[in-house]
Amino acid sequence: MKQLTAADVRASFINTSLRERKAVKLPPEFDNLVWTDLDYLGWKDPKVPNIGYVVTHLDDEPTGIMMRQSSGRARSRPQCSWCEDVTLPNDVHYFTARRTGPAGRAGDTVATLVCANFECSANVRKLPPLAYTGFDRDTARLKRIEKLELRSRAFVAGLRDNL
Template structure:
């Protein structure tokens, strides 16, 4: 991913107001070359999360809400983006307003993803999940392409009515 400065990141948000985008706490010191997207939780407001990525020739940012941890008998779940299996406490339902008219009408879209949004780091083995992973025969490049495809599909659905 190409490096972005805080102003570029704030200007990229498509599903929140300018005022909301202005108040976003932007992470510092991002190793841009090793990221397929920039995803983070707001340290000042842990229920807020953000996703910024190159999409169809522009940079698109999504403001998301993290649901409270699930109370489930399920012991593990899989990230919809990177396909990493985690204990249920390390997977979060993230939802965001749809862009445009649908978002103004209150429509949202959600997906289950790694709670820390560190999908790029899991794929590259920089960090390990807390449970053993099933063996995959895909190469790293194929897994990265799958991750990008899944994230782009999510963004496309958010932008559908824009």
């Protein structure tokens, strides 16, 4: 992911009001992020833990969304729709995000299952277990990184009202 400034991040949100955009609290480690290790920037609001933010690049521009975590609990442990990691050390939660434009103002949302604290970039960079003799673990890791980028970007792009 390309490095962003705090102003870039705040200006990138497509499904928030101006008031919500100004209220965004950046992650505490923002100034020390290793941007090359991120496929998207994701974090939870420290003061409102059921609110999450995701910023990725669409059409070479930073594009951010605000998401709301569902308060319900799953009966079984779900799999993250973005990183699809089955050996996760963390929880996965159901998040909803408002669409942009008139649909979003009318309450239309889109939902997905995502790692609770948006750890997907770290998960896909772990070397996968040996699946069979001759399995190329490095190539598998690169494919997982590529798929994470595609899935997270597709979700954000799907919120636009022009689709």
